[in-house]
Amino acid sequence: MQIWLGFAMLALVFWGITGVTQKLSTNSISSERSFLWFCWAMVALSACVMIVARPQWGLGKVVVISAIVGGALNGLGAWTSFRALESGGKASIVISLISLYPLLTVGLAVLLLHERLNWHQTAGAIAAIVAAILLSLEAPPKAEA
Amino acid sequence: MNAENQSRKRPAWLLWSLATIVLWGAWGLVSKVASNGVDVYANQLLYTVGLAPLMIFVAWTVHKRTPGEKTEGRGRGIFWAFLTGILGGLGNLAFFQALVKGGEASIVSPVTALFPMVTVLLAVLFLKERLGRTQWAGLALAFVAIYLLSA
Numbered sequence: 266m267q268i269w270l271g272f273a274m275l276a277l278v279f280w281g282i283t284g285v286t287q288k289l290s291t292n293s294i295s296s297e298r299s300f301l302w303f304c305w306a307m308v309a310l311s312a313c314v315m316i317v318a319r320p321q322w323g324l325g326k327v328v329v330i331s332a333i334v335g336g337a338l339n340g341l342g343a344w345t346s347f348r349a350l351e352s353g354g355k356a357s358i359v360i361s362l363i364s365l366y367p368l369l370t371v372g373l374a375v376l377l378l379h380e381r382l383n384w385h386q387t388a389g390a391i392a393a394i395v396a397a398i399l400l401s402l403e404a405p406p407k408a409e410a
Numbered sequence: 411m412n413a414e415n416q417s418r419k420r421p422a423w424l425l426w427s428l429a430t431i432v433l434w435g436a437w438g439l440v441s442k443v444a445s446n447g448v449d450v451y452a453n454q455l456l457y458t459v460g461l462a463p464l465m466i467f468v469a470w471t472v473h474k475r476t477p478g479e480k481t482e483g484r485g486r487g488i489f490w491a492f493l494t495g496i497l498g499g500l501g502n503l504a505f506f507q508a509l510v511k512g513g514e515a516s517i518v519s520p521v522t523a524l525f526p527m528v529t530v531l532l533a534v535l536f537l538k539e540r541l542g543r544t545q546w547a548g549l550a551l552a553f554v555a556i557y558l559l560s561a
Contacts, residue, residue, distance in 0.1 A: 269513030270560050272504045273521040279501030281528020286494040293487030297472050302488050304465040306495020311458040320452035328447035329456060331440045336460025342433035345426045354423030362427045369435025370519035380516045389558030393520035396555050399548025400526040
């Protein structure tokens, strides 16, 4: 297994667990308060990273701007997804629609970074997006006994 | 009146959803650009800097709404939200590392977008939720996708 795939799977597992913990959180508090404490945890984690891991400094301007913009885009994306759900969108439709976001990343990466996918990877990317949509569809309600 | 409100609200959720696609889609790209010259720890720090303005805005919104919000179970909710942030941050570190280690944005992004498969499995195990046929199909397809993307 390629090492990058191992890390991608690790990200998948951590983010997958957040799907449950986020739900447990919003059962008790508003999505905004939940998001705020999510951000505080990010600050705490970053403080730990700064103390323990000694990040590399002396970075290029493009890299620094890209990383900061990345944080802003991801945070804003989380916020707009909450707004979509609060604006009356049905969770199964909103989340399925949002699951299309890798399609844009793939398109932009091919266009701007000149990345190339072989046919296996193209089929895999399409399968992943369809799988994410199917997974986000609501299960039917339990039948009454 | 309700139906009228619904139809008026529909474009709003659609627009917010499309905005999310654009924002998260672009995030995958800029993360790859950043990963070409920064280690994962500095990337996480700068990511948090980018998150700060939104955090201030949301804190202001929460503060404004506080009088009307119930306080029962707030501690529990905050605990889970904080844990979500820690796990989300660890997920970010792994995502950045996947890009640093040579993973292409066009492949890493679809792989990591499969995270609902873990959520669904955990929800079945711990929240006793029930899966529909489409979700089982999604789970099976997710494994196929990972196999194809890693080929």
